[in-house]
Amino acid sequence: MSGPREGEGVRRNRRPQQLLLAFLGSLVLDSDCPPLSTRVFLHVLGDLGVAEAAARATLARMTRKGMLERTQEGRTARYGLTPAAEKLLRQAKERVNSPRPFTHADGEWTLLSYSMPESRRDLRHQIRARLAWAGFGGLRDGLWIAPGRVDIAEVFAGEQFAEVTGVADAFLAAPMSGTDVSALLRKAWDIEAIRAEHESFIAAWRSDRGRKGRWIPRLTLLGADWLQLLRTDPGLPASHLPGDWPAPDSAELYRERFDELEPHASAWLRELLQSDAGRR
Structure with missing residues (x-):
């Protein structure tokens, strides 16, 4: 073939x-x-x-x-x-x-912070794949940002991600006056x-x-x-x-x-x- x-x-x-x-x-x-x-x-x-x-x-x-x-x-x-x-x-x-x-609403951002031991490389890889699909980009180690309002519970749905919910914190955020959002986005993507x-x-x-x-x-x-x-x-x-x-x-x-x-x-x-x- x-x-x-x-x-x-x-x-x-x-x-x-x-x-x-x-x-x-x-x-x-x-x-x-x-x-x-x-x-x-x-x-x-x-x-x-x-x-x-x-x-x-x-x-x-x-x-x-x-x-x-x-x-x-x-x-x-x-x-x-x-x-x-x-x-x-x-x-x-x-x-x-x-x-x-x-397309996402302008001005709304989801911030996610989590920490996962290096020994859990298998889970770290799965987490990164899930975050990328959900629209997240990495700002720095352990800190991720995505446009719009992301349902974190849906991102980490499934038994294999049960332990992530205990080490992750998420916030809905908006940039403060004076923040160069365009420059910030180029750090993440x-x-x-x-x-x-x-x-x-x-x-x-x-x-x-x-x-x-x-x-x-x-x-x-x-x-x-x-x-x-x-x-x-x-x-x-x-x-x-x-x-x-x-x-x-x-x-x-x-x-x-x-x-x-x-x-x-x-x-x-x-x-x-x-x-x-x-x-x-």
Whole structure:
């Protein structure tokens, strides 16, 4: 099977798990799909350039993490979303589908301070990933800032984060008169890197217009790129950004490409499932 073709959002090496989560969130979550066989996953990931060994390892790893539930039908292994995975993907989908995902009220900021022992590197990594998705940038060690009002309880929902609530303090804040907010934001975020991500996304997916076929791979790549952009751009207030900031163009383009690709990809997935059922 061939990998992604030039122009189909090719900008970075995407990990198989990123692709799998984009596929599950776009086409499987809240659909009438039964648990998918290993063959279906190998077909989808293979068409995205993922080797069979890496695809199988990703399925096994996501099963161990409690994201997928594995069942056996004779010689066929099938995988379905666990309740925890469904909850996580639905939470992400709210922001993915937002018409204005990069917009927050000007003047409101959430400050978060926490301390975690260096010995808990595994948890520290998970915390940082959660904070980045929630729009936080690091001002200095242990102090994070995010635009708007962030629900900290939702950020740290889950048993694995239970100990964080005892070592974290959060405040809703507003800058005092004389504070150079623009300079402060550049300490917490690389503004030019965020712009570059938007420009790369726009260049890649504008070139996707007019293409036909490869619906599932293209929709999956679109989803993976969009999730990466949402992790990168916290949605800083427009008053502190250049007037030609590209975020609105990215949001409009994502919705346009998704609306075109999703019906075709869903139909293609139904055909793939019918073909797979015939091989039982």
